[in-house]
Amino acid sequence: MASKETVLSAAKQFVTFINKTPSPFHAVNEVRQRLVSNGFCELKEADHWTIKPLQKYFVTRNQSTIIAFAVGGKYQPGNGFSIVGAHTDSPCLKVKPISKITKAGYLMVGVECYGGxxxxxxxxxxxxxxxxxxxxxxxxxxxxxxxxxxPILRIPNIAIHLMRDHNESFGPNKESHLCPVLATAVQVSLQGGAKADPPKPSETSTQTKSPLAPNYETLADKHNSPLVTIICDQLDIKPEQIIDFELYVADTQPSVIGGALEEFIFSPRLDNLLNAYAACEGLIQACGDESLQHDPNIRMISLFDNEEVGSQSAQGAQSALQEMVLHRLSSGGSQTAFQEAIPKSFMISADQAHAVHPNYSDKHESNHQVALHKGIVVKINSNQRYASTGITVTILREIANLSKVPLQEFVVKNDSPCGSTIGPILSAGLGIPTVDVGAPQLSMHSIREMACITSVYQATELYKGFFLNYPEVYASLQF
Structure with missing residues (x-):
């Protein structure tokens, strides 16, 4: 076991990372910066790629998905890919394209529920x-x-005096109740801001708007002025410079190390930025010695957006992006180099797992009660909601033994629904042997989630060990 200082240091570095990442765009940007500082070069999808052994690269799409890889010194087209996949998005509220709402003297921001x-x-x-x-x-x-x-927004609860059954049956209407307050109309007026509800132009007006008119002429009609002003102040720009924006609502309370013994992480977006971060760190650390010189594979991390809403997007795991990247890296070999590479490849689908809840332990299968601190979780489902198979779990166990990382097993109760991951999507689409894993946590999909500090270190060590040891483990297989 690593020392408490080593484990805590890894957790603190992750906390610093997550406090800078209120959106998938920020997460990818942070990963990108870490890669660049460690010698990775950026590729553009539209450019011609020239890939060389021992070199490190990355490519992004939509600024919210990133695929990074290091080419082994013995790599040839047709050799395998060692992949850790994760996702950059989390359930949240997103500002609507037209967010301007005024109700009962309050200026509010219209939001859309993203994910579950x-x-x-x-x-x-x-x-x-x-x-x-x-x-x-x-x-x-x-x-x-x-x-x-x-803090600029807040969704206030209704007082229990006005809704006596609040504690028994609080189920907010996602359209009418889940609307953040931005300001009051009276303060906006007193401080010289725009009126809350500017008059609409008359439908009979003969004045027509030029089709070449800049977008800012309608910005005040789409969003309340305090929000626009804050954005402009942050970026030191004028409202007329804004063409559009894509904003995520986030908690201002920072991610922290907590618990009486400093053993927990209390944080937003642990699902799934913990694995996105650990995958990046594992790849960087695995490329920090001479082992890459002898690797016949390409070591890769694939961090996708939109997993929480089904992955069906141009930047999601259901897109052709992963396949196109693998095809490009297989070019220069035989006509069947890509097909030859797939059975030699392996993917770890890394997404958070459910630790047993002390107050709801009956919700967990009695023989598979995952605990904090006791290892990375192997997720198994006979209905293929997870991609793990007997072969892929066996391979992972060998890698975990070599990496000195303990493993736990999770299956959902037969009378409970089972979530899913990018694992089944990519394994079915590409045919790559895949295992689903994750770090244990509580409060999954809450605005504040809870995990243990041990998981950051263990996940990083497992993914690093995978990159270092998979080719040797694959070569040892007799089936």
């Missing part, structure tokens, strides 16, 4: 926004990241 969040946990939290803004400049259109560091 536990929405009541978003009430009475100090909220902010983060995401990307498309800005018109003198040289063209830029995409800029924004993260407002102070």
């Amino acid at each position: 969040g536990i929405w009541h946990t978003w009430f009475d939290r100090d909220l902010t926004v983060g995401g990307r803004v498309f800005v018109k400049t003198d040289i063209g259109i830029e995409s800029r990241l924004v993260h407002v560091q102070r």
Whole structure:
């Protein structure tokens, strides 16, 4: 076992990472920066790729998905790929394209529910926004990241005096009740801001708008002025420069190390930024010695967006992106190099797992009660909601033994629904042998989740060990 100091240090570095990532765009940007600082070069999808042994590369799509890889010194087209896959998105509230709402003297922000969040946990939290803004400049259109560091939004609960059954049956209407407050109309007026509800132009007006008119003429009609002002102040731009933005609502309370013995991580977005971070760190650390010189494989991490809504997007795991990247890396060999590479390859689908809940232990299968600190979880489902098979679990066990990382097993109760991951999607689409794993946690899909500090270190060590040892383990197989 690693020392408490080593485990805690790894957890603290992860906490620093997650506090900078209120959106998938920020997560990918942080991963990108870590890769660049460790010698990875960026490729563009539209460019011609020239791949060389011992070199390290990455490619992004939509600024929310990133695939990074290191080419083994003995790699030839037709050799295998060692892949760890994860996702960059989490359940959240997203600002609507037209978010301007005024109700009962409050200026509010219209939001859309993204994924399967536990929405009541978003009430009475100090909220902010983060995401990307498309800005018109003198040289063209830029995409800029924004993260407002102070609380500007709140979804207030209804007082129990006005809803006596609040504790027994609180089920908020996602359209009418889950709407954050931004400001009051009276304060906006007193401080000289735009009126909450500017008059609409008359339908009979003869004045017509030029089709070449800039977008900012309608920005005030789409979003309440305080929100626009805050975004402009953050980026030091004028409202007329904003073409559009894509904003995620996020909690301002930072991720922290907690518990009486400093053994927990209390944080948003553990599902699944813990595995996205650990996959990146595992790849970087695995490339930090001479082992890459002798590797016949390409070591790869694939961090996809939109897993929480089914992965069916241009930047999701159901897209052709993964297959296209593997095809490009197999080029230069025989006509069947890609097909030859697939059975030699292996993928770890890394997504968070359910630890046994002390207050709801009856919700967990009695022989598969996953615990914090006791290892990375192997997820198995006979109905193929997870991609693990007897072969892929056996391979993982050997890798875990070599990496000195303990494993646990999880299956869902027969009378409970089972979630899924990118594992079945990619294994079915590509035919790559895949195993589903994850770090144990509580409060999954809450605005504040809970995991243990041990998981960051264990996940990083497992993924690093996979990159280092998979070719040797594969060569030992006699079936």
